[in-house]
Amino acid sequence: MYLDIQNTSIRYSGQAQFAVDGVSLGLMAGEIGVLLGPSGCGKTTLLRAIAGLEPIVAGQIRLADRVVATPALSLDVKQRRVGMVFQDYALFPHMTVAQNVGYGLHGLSATAREHRVQEVLALVDLQASSQAYPHALSGGQQQRVALARALAPQPDLLLLDEPFSNLDVELRQRLADDVRQILKRARTTALMVTHDQQEAFAMADKVGVMKQGRLDQWDTPYAVYHRPGSRFVAEFVGRGVWVPAQLRMEAGQLLVQTPVGALSDPQECPLPDAYKDGRCEVLLRSDDVVYDPASTVRATIVRKDFQGADFLYTLELEGGLQVLSLVPSHHQHEVGERVGIRLDMDHVVTFEAA
Structure with missing residues (x-):
């Protein structure tokens, strides 16, 4: 298992209730997982723990055959080799598209850096916009730039937190399809958080449905829809x-x-x-x-x-x-x-x- 989360719990300081309670899930290399559930169910908290932004109080998180988190151990964010794409894209407005994409490429020669930037821009079909600034791009194009920037350092895992929430409904579904194809071409293992079922089914190899910090079901989109593991999953999906x-x-x-x-x-x-x-x-x-x-x-x-x-x-x-x-x-x-x-x-x- 490439991403392996075992019995992981997270509790915020001063709170008695677990934000994430005994969650276990796994992804093989190159698979795309999506966490689905209502607001406050713990899906973003789990994503932050995988990234190294929240400590865990029980369980274990393994990534690419490395233990990255236990209650006694937490690797630094940079050591985890995890890329993140946020809701607001977080692009630098004073930098061109190429400069934004190349921002996280450290330790490379200028030639190697430029080659990698052009490689990822081709992957997201934005070569023609390499010298444009973010404000000149559409919302969908800005999302592609954010995706290219996250993919450029070739992370072991890509995390996406509600990446399409700022886009209109029609563009969201189309971009979800496009992003899935991009991740598959790049052979990137990814885990995304959303509350939108259509996005989840468009993107995922595996879907997890969360409720009040617990993972009710982790399965293929087909199984989650046709063979729901709980009454909550049956009611939430479809x-x-x-x-x-x-x-x-x-x-x-x-x-x-x-x-x-x-x-x-x-x-x-x-x-x-x-x-x-x-x-x-x-x-x-x-x-x-x-x-x-x-x-x-x-x-x-x-x-x-x-x-x-x-x-x-x-x-x-x-x-x-x-x-x-x-x-x-x-x-x-x-x-x-x-x-x-x-x-x-x-x-x-x-x-x-x-």
Whole structure:
């Protein structure tokens, strides 16, 4: 394991509660990890501890086969060979792009330094802007300069703290895709903090979901979405609602009965004996509930949100239960209209009834 964090806890002076409580996670060389969670959950604190900016009170942090932090040992920030990209980019306004990128390159000849600066600028596609000043660049370009500066010294690990938070939504997603490709080309191991799920899924090989200082799940984005390890992860990742369900075996096949209809023999679902009397709750996300005019299950549209290619409909079933449905926008329906719906899902997320 290239980055190996074992049972690590962090507590701020004078506070009884841990800011980070017994967190363990790992990244292989070249992998990109993303820590996701609500504000105050400890994700940035953990990032700062990896960088050497916060001491740990329990556990161990290893990086590139070196122990960099224990309660009794804390390597200096410079000794850790960690690069950081911050929310505000922290570019020097009086320096050109090339000067900003070359700022951390110490001990190199002028020729070697210039070669490395041009190499990283090519990596982030900013060669033509090498003599420009930060104020002349767009927000996305400034973020690329900050990334190039962090990559220039070839750090063992790159840490990114909410790197796209100052950008508009469309640019954030596009830049997240671009940054992932840049890091993969550079074979850089990276750990990023964000509260934005779309950024996390666009960037990550591994996603960690944190809550109140604890890591609820550390897994692939696919597994976190389709196989959430806790009710909190299931609710935090994606949009959905919980509905009551009955699991039972019928003719040798598993049947999942819900108010929106029945599922027969889904690919992934616990067996009925996992819950008392087979009763549980199923998470229905908006892409699990599909529009079907032929369905006998009818629901009333109580809200519609236009999202370009899709409408997000809030639908109310008989009895008052509401579900969400993401429907292609060429299916145009009005609030108050009754429509047919059915379930279309393979991964059934179930938990004990709340």
